[in-house]
Amino acid sequence: MTEKVASLVDADKFFFFKQVLNNINLDIYNGEILGLIGPSGSGKTTCIRCLLGMEELTEGQSYIFEQKMPHRKTMNKIGYMGQETALYESLTAHENMTFFGKLKKLKGEELTHEIDKNLELVDLSGARNKIVSQFSGGMKRRLSLAITLLGQPDIIVLDEPTVGIDPKLRRSIWEQLRNLRDSDKALVITTHVMAEAEQCDKIALLVSGEIHDYGTPKDLMNKYEAASIEEVFLNLEVTT
């Protein structure tokens, strides 16, 4: 049974005099993948940062598990991956995982199990003792994703998670994301890849800081009389 786990309510955000989010209302449910799609500079990243309380809203509220954000302890229920890989390049993959695992209060066998499981998930088990600076861009992204999933967070927020990852591994990662969804996790994903957007359960189309439309991929394709989300996106750009 799906339940609302997070929401943005009447959210406005200004950077000095520039409004980057305008009256955003967004509900996030467990067992669901929500895709935030929109052109560059449409406010996708700001939107998820405000949701997590990492950016202060000018107006409105953000709630996660009915807790007004920012709330420090609630952060442990969240897995966040930003656009940067955010890794310590002089440490090994395993040392990076251990460090962030400990910050998430994992220890002992639980920590070891989580590290092993997530490294396997992103196909990096063989490179666990390799220094991260020797990794390719794609490997870094995968490690970053593995760190995000440490501790089985209830809400997983991924900002452009599959950039630089080859199609085969991208497919495998999406399969894992769907598995997470099926195990009742809530996922929020921003993406430029329209084929990926179609794999989301719900899509919020963000244009110039406003939610232009919201619905399942099928609903949106029907509404815009489009054969794909890419076409929806192109039609949207024409009309705005």
Place this chain on the structure above:
Amino acid sequence: MTRLLAISKKVALELFRDQRTLALMLLAPLVVITLMYFIFDVNNDMDVRIGMPDTIDEQFIESMPDEVEVVTYALKPTLSTLLDNDDLDAFIDVNDNEFVVTYHNEDPSQTTAAKQMIQATVQNVTRDSANEMFESMPGDATMPNMDITENYLYGDEDSTFFDKMFPILMGFFVFFFVFLISGMALLKERTMGTMERMLATSVKRSEVVLGYMGGYGGYAIIQTVIIVLYSIYLLNMTIEGSMVWVFVISILLAMGALVIGMFISTFANTEFQMVQFIPLIIVPQIFFSGIIPLDNISDWIAVIGYVFPLSYAGEALTEVMIKGHGFAHIWQELLVLVGFIVLFTLLDIFGLRKYRKV
């Protein structure tokens, strides 16, 4: 506590893997201290070259200190040519019972040394003449003993300018490298996104700052131990007071440098901008650290020295290392250093609100 330790361990491991930075932090101070040791040690025992006509009294030449190399000339040459070409620091001529001294004065410190040696020689000659006069006097007239017994409250007759500089210099290196490296490390955390990732967990902002202090604190201790042992055993420096206080002061100074470095890094967006803070934060500290005598400067400028932790650390290290004093003489400086640490730690914790408000 586990998270604080994890951050400390991570910071220490990162620095350990960065061999070049580690070498810079631990070995560069030794290279510079050694260079300064030789430079300032040599300057203290200046060799002076003085020219004079060969008609001058032999007794006068013999009374010259050993450091003076005397060059005599049969004919009086043109002074400017002589001083320049023969590398003389001074030329002494005698005119109607009066010494006329011309100094080269290209290097004022050489001139000062030459002046002191000439004055000492004149005094010696005068004393010897007085002795002869007393001896030729009838009866029991005796010349009072003119020998000088020299005692030193601190150090001994071999003390050099380097002895005074060394404690402050040691504090300076601890401060400089910890400030720079910790500031850069924090800046890297911010630009690489790892700071944001750290604060996207439930870690407390205070744990991040204290974890950093733990990680760098260990290196500050190692750095201090290396500098102190190197200076004692290879440069033959003497530390009069307790080594424990030397470490306590150095660690407090390193902690101060760390939290100030972290604070300053919040105002920089690139490593280049971080380096630009050196003239503003580091250089003035050298002026007010005690290396340069500031007895005669205006009071309002002297007040600036109170805002720099190196002034207090330099004073405390001098008390311990040169004067051999202990806690009773340095507690005020230690208190101020602790004050600096507490103030900037709070500012750093507050500064991380940029990434998470709670």
